[in-house]
Amino acid sequence: xxxxxxxxxxxxxxxTDGKAVVHGSRCTSCNTPYFPKTSHCHNPGCDESNVExxxxxxxxxxxxYSVADFPPPxxxxxxxxxxxxxxxxxxxxxxxxxxxxMIDPLEAVQIGAQVELVIDTLYHExxxxxxxxxxxxxxx
Amino acid sequence: xxxxxxxxxxMHRFGKTGDAVVGTKSVTELxxxxxxxxxxxxxxxxxDIQAVAAASSxxxxxxxxxxxxxxxxxxxxSTGIPVYNMSAGCAAGGNAFNVGYSxxxxxxxxxxxxxxxxVMPKGMIQTSGVEEATDPEFLRQRCxxxxxxxxxxxxxxxxxHDFGTxxxxxxxITVKARACSVHNPNSRFQKAxxxxxxxxxxxxxxxxxxxxxxxxxxxxxxxxxxxxxxxxQFTTHPxxxxxxxxATMTFDDMLPRGLADPVTREDNLxxxxxxxxxxxxDKASMGPQDVSFIELxxxxxxxxxxxxxxxxxCEPGEAQRLMDDGxxxxxxxxxxxxxxxxxxxGEATTAMGVFQIAELTWQLRGQAGGRQVPNAKxxxxxxxxxxxxxxxxxxxx
Ligand SMILES: [Zn+2]
Numbered sequence: 001x002x003x004x005x006x007x008x009x010x011x012x013x014x015x016t017d018g019k020a021v022v023h024g025s026r027c028t029s030c031n032t033p034y035f036p037k038t039s040h041c042h043n044p045g046c047d048e049s050n051v052e053x054x055x056x057x058x059x060x061x062x063x064x065y066s067v068a069d070f071p072p073p074x075x076x077x078x079x080x081x082x083x084x085x086x087x088x089x090x091x092x093x094x095x096x097x098x099x100x101x102m103i104d105p106l107e108a109v110q111i112g113a114q115v116e117l118v119i120d121t122l123y124h125e126x127x128x129x130x131x132x133x134x135x136x137x138x139x140x
Numbered sequence: 141x142x143x144x145x146x147x148x149x150x151m152h153r154f155g156k157t158g159d160a161v162v163g164t165k166s167v168t169e170l171x172x173x174x175x176x177x178x179x180x181x182x183x184x185x186x187x188d189i190q191a192v193a194a195a196s197s198x199x200x201x202x203x204x205x206x207x208x209x210x211x212x213x214x215x216x217x218s219t220g221i222p223v224y225n226m227s228a229g230c231a232a233g234g235n236a237f238n239v240g241y242s243x244x245x246x247x248x249x250x251x252x253x254x255x256x257x258x259v260m261p262k263g264m265i266q267t268s269g270v271e272e273a274t275d276p277e278f279l280r281q282r283c284x285x286x287x288x289x290x291x292x293x294x295x296x297x298x299x300x301h302d303f304g305t306x307x308x309x310x311x312x313i314t315v316k317a318r319a320c321s322v323h324n325p326n327s328r329f330q331k332a333x334x335x336x337x338x339x340x341x342x343x344x345x346x347x348x349x350x351x352x353x354x355x356x357x358x359x360x361x362x363x364x365x366x367x368x369x370x371x372x373q374f375t376t377h378p379x380x381x382x383x384x385x386x387a388t389m390t391f392d393d394m395l396p397r398g399l400a401d402p403v404t405r406e407d408n409l410x411x412x413x414x415x416x417x418x419x420x421x422d423k424a425s426m427g428p429q430d431v432s433f434i435e436l437x438x439x440x441x442x443x444x445x446x447x448x449x450x451x452x453x454c455e456p457g458e459a460q461r462l463m464d465d466g467x468x469x470x471x472x473x474x475x476x477x478x479x480x481x482x483x484x485x486g487e488a489t490t491a492m493g494v495f496q497i498a499e500l501t502w503q504l505r506g507q508a509g510g511r512q513v514p515n516a517k518x519x520x521x522x523x524x525x526x527x528x529x530x531x532x533x534x535x536x537x
Binding site for chain 1: 291
């Protein structure tokens with residue numbers, strides 16, 4: 001029996017048929033993307049806010065990364081024993097610079113690498129796997 | 141606008157809860173010491189103070205509402221003077237200085253106390269503390285887990301990629317900072333360390349190590365500012381304020397602060413800081429070439445390289461060569477953080493902007509002892525804080 005997977009925060013992201021997306025917004029007047037969702041456009045150069053729901057996912061390029069060598073304080077949650085993880089900053093092709101954990105180990109991670117957005121387990125609680133969005137390097 | 145002078149400055153030495161320096165002292169006790177030192181330095185009396193601009197803390201004192209200036213006034217004697225409690229995260233001390241400066245420059249008051257003090261909780265700074273899906277900081281920590289050091293580390297890693305900066309170079313900045321701190325009686329750390337010590341300290345967030353990141357500290361700083369005209373009743377050579385500026389970030393900012401930001405054409409990092417420093421230069425009709433030394437916010441030694449480049453002191457990628465050549469030491473062409481900086485003091489968040497004013501004043505008076513910048517004429521101070529706040533001040537003799 002496979003374990004039950006639930007998002008660590010409801011409504012932020014989803015996964016259908018293996019395709020991971022985060023739920024954000026986009027202003028159709030100035031084309032500015034937002035995640036998480038926004039009720040109005042924050043671009044001071046935009047004359048008329050016209051915000052619609054927009055899903056982001058797919059590929060991007062790793063701008064930089066770092067390592068959480070020690071457990072972050074709450075409200076972060078993790079499985080014991082703590083295992084250091086890589087944090088990526090990714091410029092998505094869809095126009096967002098986004099942060100997320102990397103699936104890949106530190107030795108493999110490279111600035112400039114192609115990555116894709118995935119949904120993966122963050123921690124376990126109440127017998128369920130709680131998930132978040134992460135990034136995974138693509139093989140060149 | 142009237143010219144503003146810094147008449148007196150004072151500090152309580154920085155330390156860690158329970159140590160021999162700050163022990164269990166409350167933020168009010170730390171502030172009282174710093175203020176009394178500043179009053180003595182100014183040759184002024186508490187009853188001369190016409191208003192207080194205080195940095196607001198969310199960590200200690202202030203009756204839980206950031207009313208830290210009110211604590212100070214009650215403690216030193218309730219004279220009924222107006223109190224301004226300024227909140228701007230780690231930029232709060234710089235913000236309080238700007239408000240005090242503006243009130244004196246605008247002729248509202250003749251003599252104002254600027255103060256910031258802090259007793260910090262242990263460990264990494266927790267951000268909002270709010271568990272709500274509408275709070276971006278909660279989402280960032282729950283869904284990703286990216287504490288302050290990891291945020292700085294992504295910037296350091298990118299710099300290593302862009303300019304070939306090495307871990308040894310980051311480490312040498314800490315060695316330089318601690319060499320300055322040996323001569324600073326107010327610094328928490330006052331011992332020189334070696335590059336081996338730094339490289340031997342554990343990674344807090346690879347590639348940044350424990351000794352390359354500022355810890356949290358307890359401490360306080362105070363400054364008495366007044367009109368230059370009034371200052372001449374006290375001294376023949378007052379240090380004056382060439383400019384003081386506050387700014388926030390702009391929409392084109394690309395620093396990974398939240399979950400995601402729109403990608404803009406230019407890789408603009410720390411726009412609030414750039415905006416504040418530019419504004420301070422504009423208001424003073426000065427430029428980088430006029431500055432004798434800089435006190436900047438080095439939460440990590442990365443900033444001693446990044447900030448001078450972002451502010452036009454040198455070309456992108458050039459700061460590490462200046463550092464390698466010894467140009468950023470007190471005796472160099474571009475002295476950076478002769479005080480020892482945050483890496484030597486630790487961060488007592490709201491005190492930092494005022495601590496920098498104290499260091500600038502001592503340097504410009506030639507009272508900085510073994511860390512003195514020779515012939516210091518103009519000093520630049522800079523802070524930045526949560527929310528996209530930044531401040532810059534230029535003092536001159
Ligand atoms: Zn818009």
